[in-house]
Amino acid sequence: MNAGKNRLLRLKRLERIRDIARIEALERAATAELHFARQVELARRSDELAQAFAQRWEAQSGNDLRDLRSFHAGLEGLSRSISRDSDQARVSADHHRIDAAAASRKRDLVSEQLSVALRRQTKARASKQLSENPQLARSLNNS
Numbered sequence: 001m002n003a004g005k006n007r008l009l010r011l012k013r014l015e016r017i018r019d020i021a022r023i024e025a026l027e028r029a030a031t032a033e034l035h036f037a038r039q040v041e042l043a044r045r046s047d048e049l050a051q052a053f054a055q056r057w058e059a060q061s062g063n064d065l066r067d068l069r070s071f072h073a074g075l076e077g078l079s080r081s082i083s084r085d086s087d088q089a090r091v092s093a094d095h096h097r098i099d100a101a102a103a104s105r106k107r108d109l110v111s112e113q114l115s116v117a118l119r120r121q122t123k124a125r126a127s128k129q130l131s132e133n134p135q136l137a138r139s140l141n142n143s
Contacts (some may be wrong), residue, residue, distance in 0.1 A: 002037035004121050011114040025103035029096040036093040039086040046082050050075040 053072045059065035 004117070004124070008114070008117055008121065011110060011117055015107065015110045015114055018103070018110050022100070022103040024106045025096070025100040029100040032089070032093040032096040036086070036089040039082065039089040043079070043082045043086045046075070046079040050079045127137070 050072065053068070053075055054070075056068060060070055
């Protein structure tokens with residue numbers, strides 16, 4: 001019976017470890033999702049700003065027009081860069097979401113193994129009690 005108890009203790013310990021890993025994976029996934037949402041909003045706002053400046057052509061001189069076009073080009077470059085960062089944040093969020101799902105499955109697997117081991121132990125204990133008490137076994141068979 002010591003082997004069974006040791007197995008149960010190991011499974012309980014492993015279940016706690018898997019639960020901690022699952023919680024950490026969920027936290028990382030939530031952080032990645034938040035970062036992705038922020039990047040998407042930043043990309044949207046930078047696109048709006050670039051489009052707003054694309055419409056502005058009221059310049060007093062050629063220098064003003066050149067500065068305005070240069071500023072607009074810089075905004076478009078920034079917008080493209082932020083869009084790329086947003087795509088990378090999406091990939092990262094997807095990766096973390098997959099990791100969190102895997103951690104949950106691992107934890108569920110260990111929980112199921114623990115449940116099976118507990119049922120086996122309970123069944124073995126009941127079987128042992130019945131074999132030690134033949135009168136109880138006969139009364140259960142007659143009912």
